[in-house]
Amino acid sequence: MTQRILLLLTCALLAVSCARLKTDLPAPVASGVKVHEAGWGTSSSDNFHGRSLLKAGWDDTACKTCHAADFSGGSSGVSCFTCHPAYPHDVQFVKAGGRHTDYVRAMNYPLQQCQTCHGQNYTGGAILTVGCESSSCHADANGNLKSPESCNTCHGDFRAAANLQGIAYLLSAAPPKSVFRDTAATVLGVGAHQIHLRADSLGSAKGVKCQECHDVPSSIYEPGHLLTFQRKYAGGLAAVMFKDTLARLVTGNGSNIPLPLYSSPTCAGTYCHGNWVLRKATASAFAQQYVYTDSVMTGAHASPSWVAGSAEGQCSSCHGGSPGVYVPKGHILSELANCVDCHGDVTDASGNILNKAKHINGQIDLRAELGGSVPMR
Ligand code: HEC
Ligand code: HEC
Ligand code: HEC
Ligand code: HEC
Ligand code: HEC
Numbered sequence: 001m002t003q004r005i006l007l008l009l010t011c012a013l014l015a016v017s018c019a020r021l022k023t024d025l026p027a028p029v030a031s032g033v034k035v036h037e038a039g040w041g042t043s044s045s046d047n048f049h050g051r052s053l054l055k056a057g058w059d060d061t062a063c064k065t066c067h068a069a070d071f072s073g074g075s076s077g078v079s080c081f082t083c084h085p086a087y088p089h090d091v092q093f094v095k096a097g098g099r100h101t102d103y104v105r106a107m108n109y110p111l112q113q114c115q116t117c118h119g120q121n122y123t124g125g126a127i128l129t130v131g132c133e134s135s136s137c138h139a140d141a142n143g144n145l146k147s148p149e150s151c152n153t154c155h156g157d158f159r160a161a162a163n164l165q166g167i168a169y170l171l172s173a174a175p176p177k178s179v180f181r182d183t184a185a186t187v188l189g190v191g192a193h194q195i196h197l198r199a200d201s202l203g204s205a206k207g208v209k210c211q212e213c214h215d216v217p218s219s220i221y222e223p224g225h226l227l228t229f230q231r232k233y234a235g236g237l238a239a240v241m242f243k244d245t246l247a248r249l250v251t252g253n254g255s256n257i258p259l260p261l262y263s264s265p266t267c268a269g270t271y272c273h274g275n276w277v278l279r280k281a282t283a284s285a286f287a288q289q290y291v292y293t294d295s296v297m298t299g300a301h302a303s304p305s306w307v308a309g310s311a312e313g314q315c316s317s318c319h320g321g322s323p324g325v326y327v328p329k330g331h332i333l334s335e336l337a338n339c340v341d342c343h344g345d346v347t348d349a350s351g352n353i354l355n356k357a358k359h360i361n362g363q364i365d366l367r368a369e370l371g372g373s374v375p376m377r
């Protein structure tokens with residue numbers, strides 16, 4: 001106790017003598033301030049420093065006299081950040097670009113830390129009434145509140161409806177925006193997400209799902225989710241893997257086994273972009289006689305860039321062929337307008353994709369009289 005008083009006296013003296021030497025220091029602490037009363041560090045105490053700051057309208061100017069203007073300790077030798085690295089915000093957030101979003105990203109999302117003061121459900125704590133949800137900021141376009149742990153907070157559509165469920169909720173988490181708030185499709189974090197997921201894309205009536213390309217986390221703390229972020233900045237990539245069935249669809253009567261690979265920014269080896277083989281020997285008599293020009297028929301095996309835009313989605317990119325006659329290798333030539341003769345409603349008479357549910361669905365889709373829809377083999 002004696003040591004403590006001595007230390008305090010020394011600090012007070014230091015503060016006073018500095019004030020004599022320098023003129024740009026903050027005003028000295030009012031003479032009534034005790035450094036510090038019992039319970040100052042105990043959150044249940046009436047004397048708790050948080051409670052005291054609340055009464056002062058969070059004005060921490062006086063604290064700076066002894067704890068330094070950047071709260072790193074100063075003459076007190078006690079930095080606020082030893083106990084709560086994120087607070088005071090005016091110092092910490094500014095260091096990381098001025099926004100709390102930049103801070104949390106730079107610190108790899110220490111949300112548990114925020115919960116100690118902002119409450120378990122981010123609705124405010126015992127002393128602090130400022131919660132992410134009680135602010136009007138974490139809310140959807142209609143003002144309905146949502147947790148900062150929502151899947152569309154850090155990436156995706158921040159203003160998406162707060163009551164979305166299931167697949168609609170998951171879709172709202174797809175970029176844009178990226179974790180760096182990018183919206184341009186030329187940026188890796190955004191890329192071709194929307195064209196894969198949107199209902200008006202070439203084959204998405206089936207719905208290209210996130211798990212076709214990612215290990216989708218069921219909670220934000222799932223290992224590998226936020227951690228991939230650290231990996232990325234240590235030289236790695238966002239985790240793109242192909243675990244579902246379509247990208248890895250086996251064809252060629254079991255001999256063509258895709259091993260899809262994403263090597264930023266290029267995707268290669270997927271069934272979807274033409275890594276498939278069909279054998280004449282196991283085709284229908286009609287196909288053998290009228291369609292095959294070789295013993296095998298193959299897709300174009302495209303390696304599209306994730307950020308090159310619509311050029312990668314042209315018929316020729318996945319099918320091969322030349323303008324107007326986009327047929328796979330080993331398939332008789334046909335005008336685009338004629339695909340409909342055998343493939344039915346997959347295309348219309350102008351060669352546009354008509355029935356998206358039948359395109360890029362893992363099925364050979366033919367008119368009923370030619371065999372109908374059967375799995376690729
Ligand atoms: C006159 C100098 C001075 C001022 C002004 C001052 N402090 Fe301190 N503070 C100290 C010293 C010295 C210590 C270390 C000894 C102690 O615990 O009292 C300390 C310790 C602390 C501790 C740690 C307490 C514990 O139990 O470990 C907290 C929290 C704290 N100060 C917060 C604040 C806040 C918040 C303000 C502004 C409202 C403030 N201080 C203003 C000098 C000061
Ligand atoms: C010895 C550890 C310690 C130090 C040093 C410290 N604090 Fe705290 N502070 C706490 C604890 C513990 C809480 C309560 C958080 C909780 O509920 O878990 C807290 C909470 C707060 C709160 C919010 C009150 C609440 O619970 O909502 C404010 C504001 C605050 N501190 C300001 C400061 C400032 C400013 C400094 C530096 C001048 C400082 N603290 C230094 C331990 C400390
Ligand atoms: C030690 C307690 C404490 C911790 C930990 C804490 N906050 Fe706060 N936060 C406060 C206090 C007190 C206020 C209100 C006064 C202020 O703005 O400084 C506040 C206010 C805010 C505000 C509103 C600022 C404004 O301009 O209205 C945001 C945003 C915020 N905190 C985000 C965070 C995030 C994100 C974390 C976790 C990385 C976090 N806080 C951790 C105490 C804390
Ligand atoms: C606190 C911020 C935050 C929240 C909330 C969040 N994510 Fe993420 N998410 C990230 C970061 C950071 C990355 C990594 C981006 C990178 O590496 O480029 C990421 C990446 C992803 C990826 C890409 C695959 C990967 O692991 O890299 C998917 C899919 C994903 N998140 C889904 C979700 C889902 C589903 C939820 C809700 C359960 C969710 N996220 C909530 C920050 C968040
Ligand atoms: C066709 C494959 C594909 C699908 C489907 C897909 N993604 Fe991605 N995703 C990627 C690629 C490629 C990247 C970029 C990897 C890189 O950083 O190079 C990426 C990156 C991400 C990121 C990181 C963004 C950033 O800023 O770094 C998130 C988050 C994400 N995807 C979420 C989703 C969600 C949620 C879905 C489903 C609604 C989804 N993705 C569907 C391929 C896909």
Ligand code: HEC
Nearest residue numbers: 278283287291326327328334335336338339341342364365
């Ligand atoms: C004369 C009828 C006929 C016409 C016209 C025709 N195809 Fe085919 N095509 C077939 C048959 C039959 C198969 C199935 C081969 C098998 O079962 O091995 C097939 C297979 C395919 C395949 C691979 C398997 C599948 O069904 O996805 C693609 C891709 C394809 N055709 C694209 C086209 C395109 C593009 C056009 C128009 C430019 C076209 N075809 C015009 C009869 C035709």
Ligand code: HEC
Nearest residue numbers: 272313314315318339343346358359360361362363364365
């Ligand atoms: C992203 C790659 C990709 C693009 C781009 C693409 N296709 Fe396909 N297409 C496929 C795959 C893979 C199949 C194999 C059958 C399946 O899974 O539906 C296919 C099959 C077909 C078939 C055979 C019917 C069927 O579904 O079995 C026709 C006809 C066809 N595509 C026409 C077109 C036309 C016309 C365009 C341009 C407007 C086009 N495709 C663009 C990947 C693509």
